[in-house]
Amino acid sequence: MTADPNNPAARTCDYRILLPNDASTYDKSVVEGGLTAEEQDWLRQQRREWEARSGGGRRSPEELVSSHSIDVVPARWAKFDQWPSFDSDASSSLSLSRGDVTEVARQCRERELWLPLLVTSFAWGWGNRGFGPTRLRWVVDGKAGLPGLPTSEIQKRLATAVNILDQRGAGAAYQLLLDAGRISGFGPAFFTKFLYFASRTVSGQCPALILDARLARQMRGFWQRRADKPYAVNGRSARWLWQGPRWSTRRYQIYRAFICRATVQLSESGERWTPELVELLLFRATRVT
Numbered sequence: 001m002t003a004d005p006n007n008p009a010a011r012t013c014d015y016r017i018l019l020p021n022d023a024s025t026y027d028k029s030v031v032e033g034g035l036t037a038e039e040q041d042w043l044r045q046q047r048r049e050w051e052a053r054s055g056g057g058r059r060s061p062e063e064l065v066s067s068h069s070i071d072v073v074p075a076r077w078a079k080f081d082q083w084p085s086f087d088s089d090a091s092s093s094l095s096l097s098r099g100d101v102t103e104v105a106r107q108c109r110e111r112e113l114w115l116p117l118l119v120t121s122f123a124w125g126w127g128n129r130g131f132g133p134t135r136l137r138w139v140v141d142g143k144a145g146l147p148g149l150p151t152s153e154i155q156k157r158l159a160t161a162v163n164i165l166d167q168r169g170a171g172a173a174y175q176l177l178l179d180a181g182r183i184s185g186f187g188p189a190f191f192t193k194f195l196y197f198a199s200r201t202v203s204g205q206c207p208a209l210i211l212d213a214r215l216a217r218q219m220r221g222f223w224q225r226r227a228d229k230p231y232a233v234n235g236r237s238a239r240w241l242w243q244g245p246r247w248s249t250r251r252y253q254i255y256r257a258f259i260c261r262a263t264v265q266l267s268e269s270g271e272r273w274t275p276e277l278v279e280l281l282l283f284r285a286t287r288v289t
Helices: 025-033 037-053 061-066 098-111 115-126 132-141 151-168 170-178 188-199 213-224 249-267 275-284
Strands: 069-072 094-097
Touching (some): 025 213, 025 249, 037 061, 037 275, 061 275, 094 098, 094 115, 098 188, 115 188, 151 188, 170 188, 213 275, 249 275
Antiparallel strands (some): 069 094
16 A cells, blocks of 8 residues: 555655644753754764765765664574575575665565564564564464453454554554554564554655664653753653653654754754664663763
């Protein structure tokens, strides 16, 4: 299915649209204030370092994002019927890039079958960490004697989520997978990866950015550095606001709004930035300042 370019989900990201109407004064002020000059300089430096690691020279946001790779061992994931066939030795390590996973998402969209993207995005998210295939097995088969959903039902829920993503945007799709369309064991840290790659296959769509524990810690850092501002005095602590692992839909939208606000600021110098490039640089970073 192709998204309708006239609906809000397909517009270029606008943080004012993404920011929930009922956002607290603290959240709203942090988003609207955006990055400090120091934080902008830090992110630009992170981009220069990533460009150097990606072959040197100025690179487009799309090239920088698509080249971001995670090492996986195909043999550990090939046990799942939906694991795509990659041109590599199944017993060796495979460098799986965001571009590779996006290609799987494109094939899924053409076939209207989304289980291969579930498996591939899950593998990309776990990398070589040993527990990953077990966690995915819990999603597709159940855990501790409790049966999982039938494969047909998982496929149906994923397809519904993508349809809502296309027509109503990432926030609505996030809410579905968090609540009515929930798949046991498939929480926000991984279903945002699924939604993110699905969103990359639709031109002009505001991306469904990844939100996991690492990125939530980065957000907590931004909020903590503003905790002494007058607007934060009566607000909840940054640690509480960004506590996972099941962030609310409101929190997810605040996160996306902040990233989109940062993107606008960073682009004001004339260099082009995208929300997913900001997300990538924060995902990779070990500290924010």
